[in-house]
Amino acid sequence: MRQFRGVVRGVDGFARNREGNFAVLFGAAASVLALGVGFAVNISQLYNARSSLQGVVDAAVTSTARDLTLGVITETDANKTVQAFLDANSTAGILQANQIVLDRLTVNRTANTVQADAHVDVGLYFPLFSTSTMRRVTASTSALYSDKTVEVAMMLDVTGSMRPDWRTKTNKIGDLQAAASQTVKDLLDQNRDPNDPRIRVSIIPYAEAVNTGGLADTVFVETETGPKVPPPIDAPVAVSTTVSDHCATERKDKDGYADYSSDGPYTQRRDNQGKIYLAKVNRDYRMTLCPTAALVPLTADEDKLLTAIDHFQAGGVTAGGIAAQWGYYMLSPSWRTAISSARLGAGPANFDRNRVAKIAILMTDGQFNTAFAGGRGASRSQDQGQKSRANAEAICDNMKRDSIEIFTIGFDLNDPAMSATERDQAKSLLKNCATDDTSSLKHYYEAANGAELKQAFGEISRNIEKLTISR
Known part of the structure; x- marks a missing residue:
C-alpha cells in the first residue's frame, strides 16, 4: 500500500x-x-x-x-x-x-x-x-465541329438617304460599300477549295424595288388596267413578262395581296377563274425608280460580289418588305431551278439546319416607307410605310420558321432628320425581324458611323462562324 x-x-x-x-x-x-x-x-x-x-x-x-x-x-x-x-x-x-x-x-x-x-x-x-x-x-x-455549308444573303439599303452629304461630310453609301466588301472577303476567305466552297454569299441591293438582273424571266410586268397575276399557262397569246430595267416589287396572290411565301417563280397556282398560272414576282406599274445595281444570287466568286458592291448608287425610297422578300428567295431551295436555269449558279441548298446554315443580314439607314401591296386581312387604310413594315415582319417570321438566322443593322438611325416616331418604328422593325439574342450571339446592331458599321458587319461575320459549329 x-x-x-x-x-x-x-x-x-x-x-x-x-x-x-x-x-x-x-x-x-x-x-x-x-x-x-x-x-x-x-x-x-x-x-x-x-x-x-x-x-x-x-x-x-x-x-x-x-x-x-x-x-x-x-x-x-x-x-x-x-x-x-x-x-x-x-x-x-x-x-x-x-x-x-x-x-x-x-x-x-x-x-x-x-x-x-x-x-x-x-x-x-x-x-x-x-x-x-x-x-x-x-x-x-x-x-x-461541323461540315455545314453556309449561305448568306445580304440585303443592303441603297436608297437616296445613303447619298454622300457634303454638309455633314458623310458618305454613307461609301461606308456601306467598304463594310460590305470587307464582309464578303472575310466570309469567302474561309473557303479552302474554290471548286467546292463551303460558304457562298448573295447580295441584294434594294430601294423602291430590287433589280433582278439575270432573273428577269421570273418577273411579271403589270399594267394599270391589266391583271395582277401572270396569264394562264395555256393562254393563246404570249404576254411579255420582262422589262428593260429587270426590276420587281412584291409578289401578289390572285387577289392582289402581298405573298409572303418563298415559293419558286415556276410554282403553279390557280387564279380566280381556276386557271393555272406561274407564281412570278410582280413589277407594280406604279414603280418609278429601279436600282442600277442588280442582285447577285449565292456565289463564292469574290470578284463578282465586289464588283456588284462597287456599282452601288444611292437613290429612291425604302421598300424594306421587298428587300426581305428577295433575301428569302435567295436562300430558298424553291428558287434553285430558276437560278440554275439562268446560269447564275447552283442555287440554294435545301433547308436542313444540321447541314446548312442559312443567314440573312438586313441593313437599312431609315424607316421602311414604301410598299405596293399589303397583307391579306390588313386594314385597307394602311399607308405604304405600315404595309412595308408589316410585310417585312411577316416575311422575317417565315424565314425564322425555316431556320434562317437573321441579323439586322440600323445605320445612323439617330439622324436628326428623322422624327422620334420614325426612329422608334425603324428600330422596332429591325429588332422584331432579327433572331432573338442568345447568351453568346447578338443579332440586332446599331451603327452611328462608317467605323461602327464596319464593326457591326465584322461581329456578324464572327457570329456566323460560331453558328457553323452549333446545333
Missing part, C-alpha cells in the same frame, strides 16, 4: 511539472501543422496543374474543331494538330515543357465531335508518409 501511494505521488508530481510539457506539445503541434501545410501545398499544386492542363487541352480541341469546320485540316490531320498545339503550349501555368502527354484523340464522324484525353505527371513539393513523389493529373474535353 505504501508503495502504491508512492507511485501515485510520483505520477502526480510529474503531472504538476511544467518544465518539459510545452516543448512536447509544441513539437506535436508543429508536426501536425507541417503536415497540414504540406498537404495544402500539394493540393494547390495539383489543382493548378489540373487547371493549366484543362485549359491547354480545351484550347487544343476547340482550335482543332474550328480548323475541321473551316476545312483548314482534314480528320486524318486532327491528331497531329492537337499534339502540335499541346507541345506549343505545354508551359502554360505551372506546367513544364514536354510535360503533357496525349493519351487518346477520338474523332467521331457520326456526332461530329473531337475528344482528347491527356495527362501530366506532377512532382509533389511535399511527399507525405514516404509515398511516391509523383501524382498523375488527367484532363478530358470534347468539342463539336
